[in-house]
Amino acid sequence: GAVVSQHPSWVICKSGTSVKIECRSLDFQATTMFWYRQFPKQSLMLMATSNEGSKATYEQGVEKDKFLINHASLTLSTLTVTSAHPEDSSFYICSAREGLGGRRGSYNEQFFGPGTRLTVL
Amino acid sequence: AQKITQTQPGMFVQEKEAVTLDCTYDTSDPSYGLFWYKQPSSGEMIFLIYQGSYDQQNATEGRYSLNFQKARKSANLVISASQLGDSAMYFCAMREGGTGGFKTIFGAGTRLFVKA
Numbered sequence: 001g002a003v004v005s006q007h008p009s010w011v012i013c014k015s016g017t018s019v020k021i022e023c024r025s026l027d028f029q030a031t032t033m034f035w036y037r038q039f040p041k042q043s044l045m046l047m048a049t050s051n052e053g054s055k056a057t058y059e060q061g062v063e064k065d066k067f068l069i070n071h072a073s074l075t076l077s078t079l080t081v082t083s084a085h086p087e088d089s090s091f092y093i094c095s096a097r098e099g100l101g102g103r104r105g106s107y108n109e110q111f112f113g114p115g116t117r118l119t120v121l
Numbered sequence: 122a123q124k125i126t127q128t129q130p131g132m133f134v135q136e137k138e139a140v141t142l143d144c145t146y147d148t149s150d151p152s153y154g155l156f157w158y159k160q161p162s163s164g165e166m167i168f169l170i171y172q173g174s175y176d177q178q179n180a181t182e183g184r185y186s187l188n189f190q191k192a193r194k195s196a197n198l199v200i201s202a203s204q205l206g207d208s209a210m211y212f213c214a215m216r217e218g219g220t221g222g223f224k225t226i227f228g229a230g231t232r233l234f235v236k237a
Contacts, residue, residue: 032223034224034225036227038164042229042230043212043227043228043229043230044166044212044227045227046224046225046226049223049224091164093164093166095166095225097223109168109171110156110168110216110225111168112158112165112166112168114163114164114165115164115165115166117164
């Protein structure tokens, strides 16, 4: 299957700092990327959808000024948690989807990254 | 309103036996896709099986099959011949068509324990 990477895989930071998480599609062009967060023993909650070259669409209740998403290229999307606080500690997972007519022909599939565990002290 | 419902927080199954994980969904979009993912303790999401709303036959992938009952809006996952390595969290997910923005939403999950 297609490969989506995330970096870093885990990060510990102090309260008030900003953290950037990268999501890369390694062998296909991802026209759409999704960001999820998952609290312990809970499900994945969609935070936002980003399309390359346009502004992200945030789900209700997600602060766009706190969770900055940039999808500047077809293989890279970044999530920046600004002024992180302990309640932002979570597992963040990105997923990527190839556009219609892509080389992989995997339009129906959504490929997930391995996740980033953020701990804010 | 909750769109994906998994009513079994936890399930136990004896090794080599079959197990069914329940999933019901709610949508008014005629075009949608249903997915099952496995999440082991490492956290990675492993795609298991996909069923499109227009697919006439139930999807199968190796030991996994999806019991798709469209009128009932259910998409249960059947794992045959359970293995110890099947112990994990299982999520049912749905992606709606154009009106849903092609985003995938997840159910609460079912934790499966396979006993030796």
